[in-house]
Amino acid sequence: LSLSGRLQLTLYQYKTCPFCSKVRAFLDFHALPYQVVEVNPVRRAEIKFSSYRKVPILMAQEGESLQQLNDSSVIISALKTYLVSGQPLEEIITYYPPMKATNDQGKEVTEFCNKYWLMLDEKEAQQMYGGKEARTEEMKWRQWADDWLVHLISPNVYRTPAEALASFDYIVREGKFGAVEGAVAKYMGAAAMYLISKRLKSRHHLRDDVREDLYEAANKWVAAVGKHRPFMGGQKPNLADL
Structure with missing residues (x-):
C-alpha cells in the first residue's frame, strides 16, 4: 500500500467554513480519500466524542492506531509530514502539542505549537523546498492566511443586512440544519453575524469599505507570487497556495 492508502480519514466539518475548505483543498490536491461528516452547527452532536x-x-x-487531529493548519502540516517522511502519524502529532493561551479579549483559547512547520530531516526538507527561503516563505504566507486573510471574510460577506441574509441562506442550504433550526439560523444568524462583522471590522482596523481591504490582500498575495512562477510553490502549489 502507498502511504496515502494506509490512512482512513474522516473529516468533521461545516461545509462553508473556510478552515474546513482549506483542509478539503489539501486532501483533494493530494488525492487522499476521505469521508465527510457534516456537523450540525447548533447541537454539534456529531463531535460529542471530542473535548x-x-x-x-x-x-x-x-492500522490499529486511531488519531484525532485538530486545527486546520495542524492537520495539513501533520499529513504533509507523513506523506513526505513516512513517519507514523501517531508520532508526528506529538510534534504539534496544544497549549492553552488567553487571547486579546481575555478568552482562553487552544493554540498549537509549530503548526506551520513540517517535521522533516534536512534531506527531506531540501528535496521538498530546495532551500530555506522557500520554506520560510511558505510558513509566512500560511500564517498570513490564518491571521489576516480569513478575518476579511466575515466583514465582506455580512457587510449589509441583505448580504448577511443571502450568506446565511447559502449556509443553511449547504449545512446540516433541521427545518426549524434552519429558519431560525437563517434570520437570527444573519442578524448576529451582521453585528459581529461590524465588531470584527473595528477590531481589525478595517476601512469603511471593507472590499478595499479584501482587494488589497488579494493584490498583496499576487505581488508576492510574482510574474515568473504560476504558484508560490513554483510549478505546482505549495501549502501556502492551497
Missing part, C-alpha cells in the same frame, strides 16, 4: 469543540476535526486510522 475539542471546533471544526475541522480529522480522525485518521492508520
Whole structure:
C-alpha cells in the first residue's frame, strides 16, 4: 500500500467554513480519500466524542492506531509530514502539542505549537523546498492566511443586512440544519453575524469599505507570487497556495 492508502480519514466539518475548505483543498490536491461528516452547527452532536469543540476535526486510522487531529493548519502540516517522511502519524502529532493561551479579549483559547512547520530531516526538507527561503516563505504566507486573510471574510460577506441574509441562506442550504433550526439560523444568524462583522471590522482596523481591504490582500498575495512562477510553490502549489 502507498502511504496515502494506509490512512482512513474522516473529516468533521461545516461545509462553508473556510478552515474546513482549506483542509478539503489539501486532501483533494493530494488525492487522499476521505469521508465527510457534516456537523450540525447548533447541537454539534456529531463531535460529542471530542473535548475539542471546533471544526475541522480529522480522525485518521492508520492500522490499529486511531488519531484525532485538530486545527486546520495542524492537520495539513501533520499529513504533509507523513506523506513526505513516512513517519507514523501517531508520532508526528506529538510534534504539534496544544497549549492553552488567553487571547486579546481575555478568552482562553487552544493554540498549537509549530503548526506551520513540517517535521522533516534536512534531506527531506531540501528535496521538498530546495532551500530555506522557500520554506520560510511558505510558513509566512500560511500564517498570513490564518491571521489576516480569513478575518476579511466575515466583514465582506455580512457587510449589509441583505448580504448577511443571502450568506446565511447559502449556509443553511449547504449545512446540516433541521427545518426549524434552519429558519431560525437563517434570520437570527444573519442578524448576529451582521453585528459581529461590524465588531470584527473595528477590531481589525478595517476601512469603511471593507472590499478595499479584501482587494488589497488579494493584490498583496499576487505581488508576492510574482510574474515568473504560476504558484508560490513554483510549478505546482505549495501549502501556502492551497
